[in-house]
Amino acid sequence: MNTSASVFGNVHLGYIVIETDRFADWRRFGTDAIGMHHDALSRDLMRFRLDETECRFLLRRGPAEDVVTTGWHIDDHASFEQIEARIRVHGVPVVEGTAEEAQLRGVERLLRFPGPKGITQEIYTTPVTSSAPLQMLASGFVTGDSGMGHVALTSTKPAQIRGYFNTVFDARLTDYIDETISGVKLKIRFLRVNERHHSIAVAATRGLPLDPIRTRVQHLNIQAATLDDVAQSYQRVHELGFNMALSVGQHTNDKELSYxxxxxxxxxxxxxxxxxxxxxxxxxxxxxxxxxxWGHLPVGQTITDKLAQFRDGARSLARPENTVPALSGAGIPDD
Incomplete structure (x- = not known):
């Protein structure tokens, strides 16, 4: 098996697994606010759909209140086997998901292996599609060759995370953003695995080994089909009483308009x-x-919120960050 041939372009963000005890709130948030299709599987399991694919978000009951797994759709069996071989040759364990786990995720078969920040990575080749019509407030979401959106992380070891996704998926650096928030300087790296501007974003504080975010991910992104969908879901989030973090704005690098x-x-x-x-x-x-x-202004943030964030950052000093060293190597130095 030639593990050096590039798999870039054959990798797409396919699904996310979230662990939560707040099922009622998540159902309202996902369906009534964001506008996704909801399927209740049991008291402890539910899913959201964005398109014909059976599962885009799997929520399972548990205490983490966080993303626990990202699933990556691999275009063909040759690329799938190549990625598996890369992981094994570095001595990292690969586990085949059970038939029940595959069914819950709406895929025929999956492999699982460790990922940065404790987020399990899974790969699969064949998603299961649903014939049931979508029942959602949004007119649609953009998935396809770009995958279903992106995942953003904060890290004290951004070069190692970039090294990990380069080793596993041949991720490419799209660009950087330098930003200062409340006096803290951030450098954000944007990584792509296909035509989407980025499927992974990694933010790090410059000069300080702090991670100010409690959760493994800072945010998830999905792409609405129309500007009206963005505006209407923004209004629903407000009307339903969910907290808004940042108002509508437009990013400098990918030009996406979002909230x-x-x-x-x-x-x-x-x-x-x-x-x-x-x-x-x-x-x-x-x-x-x-x-x-323009835009992306903080909404309703108080000094108490800021202090809590700095407390989380201080706690991160005592919490070692796992980047799966066997796959991240020494990391990739900034260009």
Whole structure:
């Protein structure tokens, strides 16, 4: 097996597994606010759909209040086996998911292996589609060749996380953003595995080994089909009493227009529209100043919220961050 041939372009973010005890709040948030399709499986399991794929978000009952797994759709068996071989050759354990686990995720078969920040990574080749019509408030969401959105993390070891996703998926650096928030300087790295501007974003505090976020992920992103979908879901989030993290704005790098709501589990949920699609023949990484062209202003944030965030950051000093060293190596130095 040639493990060096690139799998870039054959990898797509396919599903997310969230562990929560707040099922009633999540159902209202997902269906009534964001506008997704909901399927109740049992008292302890439910799913959200965005398209014909049977599962995009699997919620299972548990105490984490966090994302616990990301699932990656691999286009073909050759790329799937190549990724598996890469992980095994580095001595990292690979476990085949059970038939029940595959069924819950709406896939025919999956492999599981450790990922950065304790987020399990899973890969699969064949998603199961549903013939049941979508019942959702949104007109639709953009998935397809770009995958279903992106995951954003905060990290004290961003080079190692970039190294991990380069080793496993041949992720490419799209660009950087330098941002200062409340006097804290951040550097954000944006990584792509296909034509989507980024499927993974990694934010790090510059000069301080602090992670100010309690949860494993800082936010999840899904892409709405229309600008009206963004505006209407923004209004529903407000009307239903869910917390808004950032108001509507437009990003400097991918040009996506979006807002950020706070989920019942505490991490943020970005609903965006119309990000740019990368042209591999012309794209060159660059560094931009500031995350937004306009908007994305904090909503309802108090000094108490800020103090809590700094407390979380201080706690992170005593909490070692696992980047799966066998797959991240020494990391990739910044360009």
């Amino acid at each position: 950020y709501a706070q989920t019942p589990s505490g991490f943020e949920w970005e609903v965006g529209w119309n990000p740019i699609v990368i042209d591999e023949s012309t794209w060159e990484p660059s560094t931009m100043q500031g995350i937004s062209i």
